[in-house]
Amino acid sequence: MEKIKSLADLKKKREALQSNLKLREQGENTESLIQVKVAMATCGIASGAKQVMETIINESNKRHIPVVVTQTGCMGYCYAEPTVEVTKPGQDPVVFGYITPQKAEELVDKYLVGNEMLDGVIPVNYEKVEQ
Amino acid sequence: MANYKYHMLVCGGTGCFASQSDQIKKNLAQIIEEKGLQNEVQVVITGCFGFCEQGPIVKMLPDNTFYVRVKPEDCRELVEEHIIKGRKVNRLLYTDPENKEHVADSKHMEFYKKQLRIALRNCGFIDPENINEYIARDGYAALASVLEINNPLATIDVIKKSGLRGRGGGGFPTGLKWEIAAKNHADQKYVVCNADEGDPGAFMDRSILEGDPHSVLEAMAINGFCIGANKGLIYIRAEYPLAIERLLIAIKQAEETGLLGKNIFGSDFSFDIELRYGAGAFVCGEETALIHSMEGERGEPTFKPPFPAQEGYLKMPTNVNNVETYANIPVIILKGWEWFSSIGTEKSKGTKVFALAGKINNVGLIEVPMGITLREVVYEIGGGIKDGKKFKAMQTGGPSGGCLTEKFLDTPIDYDNLIEAGSMMGSGGMIVMDEDDCMVAVSKFYLEFTVEESCGKCTPCRIGNKRLYELLEKITEGKGTMEDLDILKSLSKVIKDTSLCGLGQTSPNPVLSTIDNFWDEYLAHVMEKKCPAGQCKALKSYIIEPDLCIGCGACVRVCPVNAIKGEKKMPHEINQADCIKCGACIEKCKFNAILIK
Numbered sequence: 001m002e003k004i005k006s007l008a009d010l011k012k013k014r015e016a017l018q019s020n021l022k023l024r025e026q027g028e029n030t031e032s033l034i035q036v037k038v039a040m041a042t043c044g045i046a047s048g049a050k051q052v053m054e055t056i057i058n059e060s061n062k063r064h065i066p067v068v069v070t071q072t073g074c075m076g077y078c079y080a081e082p083t084v085e086v087t088k089p090g091q092d093p094v095v096f097g098y099i100t101p102q103k104a105e106e107l108v109d110k111y112l113v114g115n116e117m118l119d120g121v122i123p124v125n126y127e128k129v130e131q
Numbered sequence: 132m133a134n135y136k137y138h139m140l141v142c143g144g145t146g147c148f149a150s151q152s153d154q155i156k157k158n159l160a161q162i163i164e165e166k167g168l169q170n171e172v173q174v175v176i177t178g179c180f181g182f183c184e185q186g187p188i189v190k191m192l193p194d195n196t197f198y199v200r201v202k203p204e205d206c207r208e209l210v211e212e213h214i215i216k217g218r219k220v221n222r223l224l225y226t227d228p229e230n231k232e233h234v235a236d237s238k239h240m241e242f243y244k245k246q247l248r249i250a251l252r253n254c255g256f257i258d259p260e261n262i263n264e265y266i267a268r269d270g271y272a273a274l275a276s277v278l279e280i281n282n283p284l285a286t287i288d289v290i291k292k293s294g295l296r297g298r299g300g301g302g303f304p305t306g307l308k309w310e311i312a313a314k315n316h317a318d319q320k321y322v323v324c325n326a327d328e329g330d331p332g333a334f335m336d337r338s339i340l341e342g343d344p345h346s347v348l349e350a351m352a353i354n355g356f357c358i359g360a361n362k363g364l365i366y367i368r369a370e371y372p373l374a375i376e377r378l379l380i381a382i383k384q385a386e387e388t389g390l391l392g393k394n395i396f397g398s399d400f401s402f403d404i405e406l407r408y409g410a411g412a413f414v415c416g417e418e419t420a421l422i423h424s425m426e427g428e429r430g431e432p433t434f435k436p437p438f439p440a441q442e443g444y445l446k447m448p449t450n451v452n453n454v455e456t457y458a459n460i461p462v463i464i465l466k467g468w469e470w471f472s473s474i475g476t477e478k479s480k481g482t483k484v485f486a487l488a489g490k491i492n493n494v495g496l497i498e499v500p501m502g503i504t505l506r507e508v509v510y511e512i513g514g515g516i517k518d519g520k521k522f523k524a525m526q527t528g529g530p531s532g533g534c535l536t537e538k539f540l541d542t543p544i545d546y547d548n549l550i551e552a553g554s555m556m557g558s559g560g561m562i563v564m565d566e567d568d569c570m571v572a573v574s575k576f577y578l579e580f581t582v583e584e585s586c587g588k589c590t591p592c593r594i595g596n597k598r599l600y601e602l603l604e605k606i607t608e609g610k611g612t613m614e615d616l617d618i619l620k621s622l623s624k625v626i627k628d629t630s631l632c633g634l635g636q637t638s639p640n641p642v643l644s645t646i647d648n649f650w651d652e653y654l655a656h657v658m659e660k661k662c663p664a665g666q667c668k669a670l671k672s673y674i675i676e677p678d679l680c681i682g683c684g685a686c687v688r689v690c691p692v693n694a695i696k697g698e699k700k701m702p703h704e705i706n707q708a709d710c711i712k713c714g715a716c717i718e719k720c721k722f723n724a725i726l727i728k
């Protein structure tokens with residue numbers, strides 16, 4: 001194991017390691033975070049949901065947006081896959097259809113950071129189904 | 132490269148471990164591998180989550196779903212449903228006992244709502260066998276800053292101002308203790324962590340060592356720097372194999388990383404830590420006895436002064452602190468004394484970890500701010516008394532403590548209030564009793580423990596406690612007299628006043644406290660030869676109510692001593708001379724015709 005010889009060493013090491021535990025720390029206050037669910041049933045995966053999930057995680061990490069990204073089963077919008085449900089604290093969930101990885105980046109920029117809707121992506125009229 | 136999207140935390144405390152949590156971890160890891168998800172899902176064994184009643188526990192992150200009573204065969208469903216399909220496995224969620232609803236997120240459970248985790252901050256959160264996870268949680272940053280500031284007295288001052296008091300029972304101000312040890316000059320000094328934890332029912336120290344061993348190591352090093360010691364010893368009972376294993380791993384990793392050993396953080400401070408094993412004697416938790424035991428002598432206490440800070444291990448100045456006391460230190464240094472002293476009551480700052488047990492719904496380990504009331508602990512966190520029975524008393528402080536009755540339900544819990552109420556904080560055992568518990572029998576139980584654990588060095592403790600026990604035995608057998616009750620009181624006082632160490636000085640407390648609060652019960656045993664709770668075997672008789680008995684004979688068939696006689700379809704009778712009061716008949720009778728009188 002590499003030796004830690006100074007406070008600076010420790011800080012460097014801590015910073016490198018902290019991201020590993022970020023996910024767990026988020027769990028401590030899920031209510032105040034934006035919840036993102038990516039539909040990952042066969043239909044979703046076939047149309048690229050995995051890459052969409054990666055993109056949302058990476059892009060929101062880059063922008064330091066506090067989000068919890070999980071996957072979920074088929075939301076019933078197979079025609080609009082990949083679909084992503086976003087719930088902001090204290091708001092009703094909104095489901096976005098046809099989210100490609102490129103669109104995912106836009107989703108992060110526009111809807112997660114700001115509060116804008118996305119061009120060409122229609123929020124699906126949707127009632128939250130408690131799983 | 133792994134880019135984890137899910138963490139599955141599996142409780143690896145002794146309790147959950149005993150219910151196969153290691154197998155759960157293996158199964159989860161194997162199924163995740165089988166599904167090709169090993170780079171997306173991380174499975175981690177952590178320390179205790181505290182909700183032992185509901186173990187084994189598996190917590191899912193980032194969504195914070197809390198699965199309870201998980202069995203190894205549930206693992207496939209957890210992975211396939213929760214991870215792959217994103218659906219919660221309802222049958223493994225915690226069910227609220229009040230409204231019978233599933234609660235997915237632990238934050239919404241009554242058990243956790245009022246808790247505040249400082250000493251247990253990393254338990255159930257990090258992998259205790261991985262120093263990197265501790266470092267990621269600001270581990271060793273407190274030690275680094277203390278070394279950087281390089282002013283031991285300033286650090287001691289922070290601890291003093293924080294108001295931290297010893298969690299091992301006595302409640303002595305920690306900063307003051309460090310200051311005394313710092314001011315005693317000697318070539319060699321020692322830092323000792325007391326991990327003996329002999330109080331029956333207490334397991335907070337074990338859980339901290341199992342769940343977050345580095346926090347104790349870091350604090351000991353800080354302690355060493357402050358008082359000028361380069362050697363730390365942890366006295367731990369050999370009955371704690373998992374805690375020992377994790378401590379050894381932690382020490383090794385800290386040494387390999389250079390966080391223990393020579394010239395820590397490039398300073399001229401060196402510190403190393405070794406373990407010393409105890410054989411599990413209660414008296415060896417007393418600091419002078421502990422030191423003698425570490426020296427290879429008999430584990431017997433000696434008179435104080437000299438205090439360990441003056442003349443301790445190998446006659447050198449030694450600072451002894453409890454595990455939980457240490458676990459608070461790094462956070463205090465990082466967050467500041469102002470933060471710590473803003474929690475708690477005027478004279479008791481911070482939090483206390485309690486082991487909640489007895490007739491309560493939510494058995495487990497809790498950490499609550501000082502000043503919380505008994506009512507909150509019993510009815511909110513503890514979920515009330517088992518089977519809807521009535522609260523009778525809460526025993527705190529173990530064999531050195533006493534009982535708190537209903538009238539103290541709204542008293543804020545802290546060191547001083549507990550003493551005023553006739554009990555004490557002790558190490559943090561909390562045993563809840565209901566209407567079925569006989570308080571005379573409870574004090575007999577503690578005295579039996581004391582008699583067993585007295586080291587025998589001083590007469591009041593060795594002989595006095597034995598006599599106390601015999602008197603209690605006599606009373607519970609219905610042979611006690613009013614004179615016995617008088618002797619019980621006066622002998623208790625003599626033992627308290629004349630014993631050598633804290634063991635004897637406190638051992639009559641359970642007797643005195645129950646006499647104070649439940650005098651009627653003692654009187655009933657002596658005057659009426661009755662045990663109001665129906666617990667004392669010698670004082671109860673099983674009687675068949677002729678009006679209710681239909682003469683089915685079910686009781687006759689289960690009675691192991693053939694004490695029940697009667698003709699078919701006619702009311703039966705129990706021969707009191709033969710009856711051994713085992714209670715088998717009462718369980719069998721479908722007509723509630725057997726009564727305890």
Ligand SMILES: Cc1cc2nc3c(=O)[nH]c(=O)nc-3n(C[C@H](O)[C@H](O)[C@H](O)COP(=O)(O)O)c2cc1C
Pocket residue numbers: 296297298299300301302303305325326327328329330413414415416417418419451452453454456457558632633634
């Ligand atoms: C009979 C007896 C048993 C004790 N057992 C323990 C114990 O198991 N653990 C502990 O930390 N302190 C125990 N103590 C208290 C220690 O003597 C000592 O006060 C304590 O370790 C100091 O640490 P603290 O100031 O951090 O509480 C016991 C005391 C007595 C009299």
